[in-house]
Amino acid sequence: xxxxxxxxxxxxxxxxxxxxxxxxxxxxxxxxxxxxxxxxxxxxxxxxxxxxxxxxxxxxxxxxxxxxxxxxxxxxxxxxxxxxxxxxxxxxxxxxxxxxxxxxxxxxxxxxxxxxxxxxxxxxxxxxxxxxxxxxxxxxxxxxxxxxxxxxxxxxxxxxxxxxxxxxxxxxxxxxxxxxxxxxxxxxxxxxxxxxxxxxxxxxxxxxxxxxxxxxxxxxxxxxxxxxxxxxxxxxxxxxxxxxxxxxxxxxxxxxxxxxxxxxxxxxxxxxxxxxxxxxxxxxxxxxxxxxxxxxxxxxxxx
Numbered sequence: 001x002x003x004x005x006x007x008x009x010x011x012x013x014x015x016x017x018x019x020x021x022x023x024x025x026x027x028x029x030x031x032x033x034x035x036x037x038x039x040x041x042x043x044x045x046x047x048x049x050x051x052x053x054x055x056x057x058x059x060x061x062x063x064x065x066x067x068x069x070x071x072x073x074x075x076x077x078x079x080x081x082x083x084x085x086x087x088x089x090x091x092x093x094x095x096x097x098x099x100x101x102x103x104x105x106x107x108x109x110x111x112x113x114x115x116x117x118x119x120x121x122x123x124x125x126x127x128x129x130x131x132x133x134x135x136x137x138x139x140x141x142x143x144x145x146x147x148x149x150x151x152x153x154x155x156x157x158x159x160x161x162x163x164x165x166x167x168x169x170x171x172x173x174x175x176x177x178x179x180x181x182x183x184x185x186x187x188x189x190x191x192x193x194x195x196x197x198x199x200x201x202x203x204x205x206x207x208x209x210x211x212x213x214x215x216x217x218x219x220x221x222x223x224x225x226x227x228x229x230x231x232x233x234x235x236x237x238x239x240x241x242x243x244x245x246x247x248x249x250x251x252x253x254x255x256x257x258x259x260x261x262x263x264x265x266x267x268x269x270x271x272x273x274x275x276x277x278x279x280x281x282x283x284x285x286x287x288x289x290x291x292x293x294x295x296x297x298x299x300x301x302x303x
Contacts, residue, residue: 004032005302006032006033007032010036010062011053011058012024012038013038013040014039015041016041020231021039021065023205024294031295040070047074050074050077054080054083055077057082060085061083062078062086063089064078065090066092066097067088067103075102075103075106078106085108087302088109089110089111089126090114090123091128091228092226093116093228094114096223110124111126112125112126112228113126113229115252116227126300126301127228128230128292129231129292129293129297130234134212134235134238134239137209143171143214143215144173144215144216145171146217146218146219146244147215148173148175148218148219149175149203150177150232152177152178152190153176153221153223155221155224155246157176159270160176160194163219166270167273177198177199177200179200209239212235216277218232219244219245220244220245222246222247227249233245234292237292240284241281242262242276242281244276247263250263255284255288255292257282259280260284
């Protein structure tokens, strides 16, 4: 395994995803790499920018996350670039984004957080990561029984709503982020039902980490079109907090412990939550926790 990134010249292409792209950028630079980041977005100037950087002769490695908004021209420029390594990492399932398979011929190393996709398409499996933002926080100041902060998703809304009805005495901190534009467009009826569930401005990574650290349990509701572990699941591991999740595949991972992780069946039966909350957390071995750190993630990706 690599010991540093000294000498690496990396062109990093990534969508903006809650600031995680900047955490990756900062960590690569901290580990000795020269890195330039291009945020993938809709717009013509993106493609000329990618072409210019790929053919500049500066970079020996291309690292792409998800590949959203890459055009056919971009893919041809990737193919003809002088980068020795062309790495693609997928944090969404191919079921959700089937167009992703069209990118495969242009990369010589492809990783996915989805075990099923790794097996089906012959890709390398690598779960997501936690950052140091979630390490070393105060674990004694418990203010909530259950906390969750996530993007709006209908199933999440339904479970949050049901939890508040079935457990009125629990201290719950449940928030769904949605832009004002999306609320006006098609989510206003949900806001009217439960206005206190919604956030209209994204919180910083440190604010999210501090809020989650102040809760006994963290709730994570997966998208039903994917089985890969969310970043929130792995951040829960770093925070050493108990997890309540709808993702049944978490039971196959090396950190799974039924005393720390409760798997619920969507919103049909939440009765097991009350007893789970009172079970003491059992510490996970530090070597297992490190395996899911951002440093470990990058060392493996660039091995």
